[in-house]
Amino acid sequence: MQEALNLVEAPPRAIAETPDRAALRNRVRSVLAAHLTPERLRYFDEAEEYDLELFRALGESGLIQLDGELHGSGPSHAAQSIVLEELGAGPTSIGVSLVVQFMGLELLHTHGSAEQRERFLAPLRSGDARVSFGLSEPGGGTDIARVMSTTAVRLSDGSFSINGAKKWIGGAMDCDFFILLARTAPLTDSAVDGITTFLIPRSSPGIHTEEIDTMGIRGLAQCDVTFENVRVPPEFVLGDEGRGFRQVLGTLNGERLNGAAVALGIARGALDTAVAWARNRQAFGRAVGSFQALQHDLVDAAVKVESARLLLQRAADASDAAGTADGTLSAMAKLAASAAATGATDTGMRVMAGWGMARALPMQRFFRDARLYTFAPLTDEMTRNYLGEKMLGLERSY
Ligand SMILES: Cc1cc2nc3c(=O)[nH]c(=O)nc-3n(C[C@H](O)[C@H](O)[C@H](O)COP(=O)(O)OP(=O)(O)OC[C@H]3O[C@@H](n4cnc5c(N)ncnc54)[C@H](O)[C@@H]3O)c2cc1C
Incomplete structure (x- = not known):
């Protein structure tokens, strides 16, 4: 081994x-x-x-x-x-x-x-503190503004009492504080309004955390987090009350760029590992990378990696120049990088065959981890919905 x-x-x-x-x-x-x-x-x-x-x-x-x-x-x-x-x-x-x-x-x-x-x-x-971001809930992530059931109720002393459950919260076991979204006003036709962002120290009484056993991203605990009468002072409201979801939407394009960057890294790591393997592993007296079937797949993966990086760089540069992340380019970069990651890890698993499954080797970890950015921070399907509407000018599909 x-x-x-x-x-x-x-x-x-x-x-x-x-x-x-x-x-x-x-x-x-x-x-x-x-x-x-x-x-x-x-x-x-x-x-x-x-x-x-x-x-x-x-x-x-x-x-x-x-x-x-x-x-x-x-x-x-x-x-x-x-x-x-x-x-x-x-x-x-x-x-x-x-x-x-x-x-x-x-x-x-x-x-x-x-x-x-x-x-x-x-x-x-x-880097002296770590934050966890609490948005998703058991009832759904994609349509979270409509299904959000975590509430923050203002008490007579001006503080808030938070109750509810969040799901898949990365790093929640040992973060220093949460950035948490909770409903502060009843749901209306404009689902994104009436939600407020809170800064909540992890040590606040009433927070319970349980780790979820996941197949990927195992070096960062994903957690179920419940909030039971958690008291938060008014000075820990981040931004404007009732506009928290809109504030988060304002950062979502940047998060797409950053998710794309990690996905690109996974794709590149898997490709480098697969190419090194293909050069060294022998079959029929030759390196397996000399077989055209594998070589073509590796080349296709390399093209996807370089295309995703160019799109990501263009999106990042355009966003920096504009002072705000470019929605269309960020969404395109996220799709390109998620496809590069799932494509390169699939190719890598086939190039390494049985060895791809060995837990001592990294390919199976890349393969598992690559799944994350097909649905986070926004699913690929919703990203396509966004591009269909905003880039192609087609009727909203949902
Ligand atoms: C490892 C990991 C880390 C995570 N980290 C965090 C975190 O730190 N903080 C946090 O808040 N959340 C986090 N999440 C949650 C993540 O953001 C959600 O999983 C994601 O938003 C999707 O929500 P869902 O899983 O509930 O899918 P659902 O919303 O149930 O969607 C199911 C399927 O329906 C499709 N779908 C829904 N609506 C439409 C539509 N209109 N058109 C087409 N298709 C549609 C989706 O694309 C998807 O394929 C994490 C999840 C994981 C697994």
Whole structure:
């Protein structure tokens, strides 16, 4: 088995890009090289543990706040997408957690009061705190605004009492605080209104968390979280009361870009692993990569990876130039990257055949993890609905 492990340790292929992008990518790679081995990556997946040490190292290296990296101040979309691609290709679960962290940064940066920024945003930027994002519920994720049953009721002292259940909440077992959406006004025809965003310390009484056993992203716990009479002071309302869902919609395009970046990383990691295997594994006295059937599939996967990266870069650059994430390009990048990830991992599994299933080797983890961005943060179907309407001008399909 050790021999097989060595076969998949190919150096990452060089990516043609501008010097500033290459420099940032190399910074991420050197932090990962200093902390990771194939055994360590495997351990955190198998043990279903979060690699907190690696997360902290990324924070200490300035790779969460990303000040001044590509396109000026603040964490630009271009810089985030490079960091997340590199994480997706290795410690994928850390990448998934950073998608949420970056979303928290944007929400707090855009809507936070001075006190909220000091208390919640500063430790998020440095990597001293982790945030979980509580939106989805047992009743549904896609139509969440209509089915949301978590409520926040204002009490006589001005504080809120929160009751309800959230589902699939990444990192909720050990985050420092939640960004949580709850209904503060009854459902009307405009389902997205009447929902408020709250900042809730994880230590607040009345929060119960249970881990869900999932097949993928096992290095980041997905949780059922219940809130029972959780008291939240009014100063922990993020932004405007009743407009929380609209605030989150404002960050959704950026989240699509970031999800696309992790999916692209998964695709690239799987492709590199498969190519290294195809070069070394022998059948009929030749490397299996010399067989045209496999070679063509690997080439198709490589084309999808490069196409997804170009679309993602274009979407990120356009979003940085406009000062807000471009809806159409972000949605297209997300679809391209999710297809690249499912395509490359499927090809990788076939190239490696029986070895693809070996838990000691990374292909089966890429294959499992690739599923996430077919439905998160928005399902591929809803992303196509969006593009059909907004890009092609067709009648809304639902
Ligand atoms: C590993 C993991 C991590 C996650 N992390 C988080 C997190 O941190 N925070 C959080 O809040 N949530 C999180 N989620 C939840 C995720 O965002 C939801 O799973 C996602 O939004 C889809 O919701 P659903 O699973 O309820 O699917 P459903 O809404 O039940 O959808 C089922 C199917 O119906 C389709 N569908 C629905 N409506 C339409 C339509 N109009 N047209 C076409 N097709 C349609 C969907 O595309 C999908 O194929 C996570 C989930 C997982 C598994």
